Amino acid sequence: MDEEVEKITCKDVSEKGEDGAVDDPSLRKRTAIVHRSISSDPTPQAGIAEDNQEPGDVGSPPETKEGDDGGQLLELSRLIWEEWKKSSxxxxxxxxxxxxxxxxxxxxxxxxxxxxxxxxxxxxxxxxxxxxxxxxxxxxxxxxxxxxxxxxxxxxxxxxxxxxxxxxxxxxxxxxxxxxxxxxxxxxxxxxxxxxxxxxxxxxxxxxxxxxxxxxxxxxxxxxxxxxxxxxxxxxxxxxxxxxxxxxxxxxxxxxxxxxxxxxxxxxxxxxxxxxxxxxxxxxxxxxxxxxxxxxxxxxxxxxxxxxxxxxxxxxxxxxxxxxxxxxxxxxxxxxxxxxxxxxxxxxxxxxxxxxxxxxxxxxxxxxxxxxxxxxxxxxxxxxxxxxxxxxxxxx
Structure with a gap:
């Protein structure tokens, strides 16, 4: 999961619409991995095992629970990408x-x-x-x-x-x-x-x-x-x-x-x-x-x-x-x-x-x-x- 979170980086800004919606299938896939991993209650090893998973396109990610770590990380990521988009x-x-x-x-x-x-x-x-x-x-x-x-x-x-x-x-x-x-x-x-x-x-x-x-x-x-x-x-x-x-x-x-x-x-x-x-x-x-x-x-x-x-x-x-x-x-x-x-x-x-x-x-x-x-x-x-x-x- 950690590696997938890192992949949601500044290069993905161009793959999002003006309203912030995820339009690109590869980005949607990576985002879904993060949401899926944080919305479940994994065993201690699950977070490590998810690093190497390559799931198919699972569609738009579900909503995350307010206050959980993954939701906070995605919230912070959105703020950073907004800063990236307006940067020269x-x-x-x-x-x-x-x-x-x-x-x-x-x-x-x-x-x-x-x-x-x-x-x-x-x-x-x-x-x-x-x-x-x-x-x-x-x-x-x-x-x-x-x-x-x-x-x-x-x-x-x-x-x-x-x-x-x-x-x-x-x-x-x-x-x-x-x-x-x-x-x-x-x-x-x-x-x-x-x-x-x-x-x-x-x-x-x-x-x-x-x-x-x-x-x-x-x-x-x-x-x-x-x-x-x-x-x-x-x-x-x-x-x-x-x-x-x-x-x-x-x-x-x-x-x-x-x-x-x-x-x-x-x-x-x-x-x-x-x-x-x-x-x-x-x-x-x-x-x-x-x-x-x-x-x-x-x-x-x-x-x-x-x-x-x-x-x-x-x-x-x-x-x-x-x-x-x-x-x-x-x-x-x-x-x-x-x-x-x-x-x-x-x-x-x-x-x-x-x-x-x-x-x-x-x-x-x-x-x-x-x-x-x-x-x-x-x-x-x-x-x-x-x-x-x-x-x-x-x-x-």
Whole structure:
């Protein structure tokens, strides 16, 4: 059911009439799944089993009961789609493309600084490339994995290949399986999407929080290569070719523009990619770990699950630019509507926060410093020991 709710996204606006009625059979089918799942009294496993169902066209959905979770989610969805319909292309995609484009335009300046011979300019060049790289590989790849960069599905797949494989060195199926299907589909559900991929219990707090992230570019490359060994040979070869082009192209540009040798170019590539690695790890653990965790057999409905298990950080100029609003100050909005772009998440933020508070649901927010202090104080409990399971059976 969770995946079907996610499919009722901004692209479906064009499939609705002016009065909001569902006209398209595929949309009607998806909407009916949501209504059917919330109008029944399923067993704990039923909500999970419905994720993979492909029922036929069952006609117009029945009315939902006032106050139940599915009805509230559909009500919120209608508000968001109304906002989407009256938004311009700039709001939907343009603002994010402007940031990614600006990052790409700053790359040559970083290359020139590296070749200047001045230590100050060398450090400045690494910083410029580090910030640009984060905007391209984190923000760009994240939006591409959710097909939020454009409304064309075919063009979306091309952008996913470019940003995820060529720029980020991860096979597209690897990124989409771990992030889109598991993490988004089963947020904070233990064993499915509980962010345990970010845990390294064999590392001490200081090493994990401030040293280990610097190795993230190397780890990312090896994770991608390992995942390719499990893929079908033709698809693995395509991914390997794209990743090789990305890595070789980065080193070649450094050699040509900055005048660096092969060894120095490789070092600069990985050094620049580690500039934002520490806050990247922090953001990924701050916004989910330490919040309620759920058993796969006693998970609440989607709206309640996201309200309790996702947290927003305050706006920050550098993090907003390099990681995107959906990973920083609009993470709740992103988890509820993952196909919205970063700028659209920011635009609908007042609607979502107001709706959750009106319906007496938590809208979780905390500061970066506060979360950092929490993890430094309770690192062993949060990152080493098994997290406690919060049962919200009465809200299910």
């Amino acid at each position: 292309w700039w709001d939907k995609h343009g603002a994010d493309w402007a940031i990614i484009g600006l990052a790409m335009c700053s790359v040559p300046a970083g290359f020139l600084c590296l070749g200047s011979g001045s230590l100050f300019l060398f450090v400045l060049g690494i910083l410029i490339l580090g910030l640009a790289n984060s905007a391209i590989t984190v923000k760009g790849s994240h939006l591409a994995s959710h097909r939020s960069l454009c409304q064309s599905s075919q063009l979306g797949r091309i952008w996913a290949t470019f940003f995820i494989e060529v720029c980020s060195w991860i096979p597209v199926p690897c990124g989409e399986k771990g992030h889109v299907k598991q993490h988004h589909g089963h947020t904070n559900v233990i064993g499915l999407g509980d962010s345990s991929v970010w845990k390294a219990p064999f590392l001490s707090c200081a090493v994990y929080m401030f040293l280990a992230p610097l190795a993230l570019p190397v780890v990312t490359l090896f994770v991608g290569l390992r995942y390719m060994s499990q893929m079908a040979v033709p698809r693995a070869l395509c991914s390997l070719a794209c990743i090789s082009v990305g890595l070789w192209g980065h080193c070649w540009l450094l050699a040509q523009i900055s005048g660096l040798g092969a060894g120095s170019a490789i070092v600069c590539v990985f050094l620049s990619r580690s500039v934002m690695a520490i806050p990247f790890i922090h953001v990924n653990i701050f916004q989910h770990i330490g919040l309620p965790m759920f058993s796969p057999t006693q998970r609440p409905r989607r709206l309640i699950l996201m309200a309790h298990s996702v947290l927003n950080l305050p706006r920050n100029l550098i993090l907003d630019w390099t990681f995107g609003h959906s990973l920083i100050s609009c993470h709740v909005e992103h988890h509820l509507f993952p196909m919205l772009s970063d700028h659209m998440c920011l635009k609908v933020k007042p609607t979502v926060s107001g709706f959750l508070r009106t319906h007496n649901l938590p809208y979780q927010e905390d500061t970066y410093l506060s979360r950092l202090q929490l993890f430094l104080r309770d690192y062993n409990e949060l990152m080493v020991q098994t997290p406690p399971i919060t049962q919200l059976a009465e809200l299910r």
